[in-house]
Amino acid sequence: MKIAIGNDHAGTDYKLAIIGLLKSIQVEVINYGTDGTDSVDYPDFAHPVALDVEQGNVDFGILICGSGNGASMTANKQQNVRAALCWNKEITKLAREHNDANILSLPARYIALPQALEMVSTFLNTSFDGGRHERRIEKIPLQ
Known part of the structure; x- marks a missing residue:
């Protein structure tokens, strides 16, 4: 499995633990x-993660920023990317x-690190149910 990960300054500690x-x-x-805590702009890391997911270069992506909102909004601009802001x-x-x-x-600013690690494990170990959900997923891209 291959995963692209990106974070801004608010998510550096979380990213390092998730990589571990x-x-x-x-x-x-x-x-x-970023590997530091100096302020950076979330689109600068969200776009490359989303592009890797869109192009099939990786199996999944993980984004970490203060609220998770900006990173997921940016990522969802790419076709066939379904970035989910998750809190538990x-x-x-x-x-x-x-x-x-x-x-x-x-x-990162609203969940604890152990919770983030548990969420990553859950994300990686959960499969898409398909079925009735499949037709909904197919309606997401604009025609």
Whole structure:
């Protein structure tokens, strides 16, 4: 499995911990985020993550910023990207099962690090249910 990850200054500590988790389970990681705490602009890392997902260069993406909103809004500009802003494990599970989310967006300022790690594990270990949800997913792209 291969995952692109990106973060702004609010998500650096979370990103480093998530990369550690991913590497411990033999997931290849492409890091587009900052490694520092100086202010950066979330589109500068969200676009490359979303582009990798859109082009099929990676299996999934993970974005981390203060609220998770700006990163997910940016990522969702790419075709066939379904970035889900998630705040807990249950929403994360539903984002995969019902919405076939391919990018997990995390709000670093509003969730604890252990919760973020649990959400990443849930995201990676949950499959899309298909069925009645499939026709809804097919209606997302503009024609």
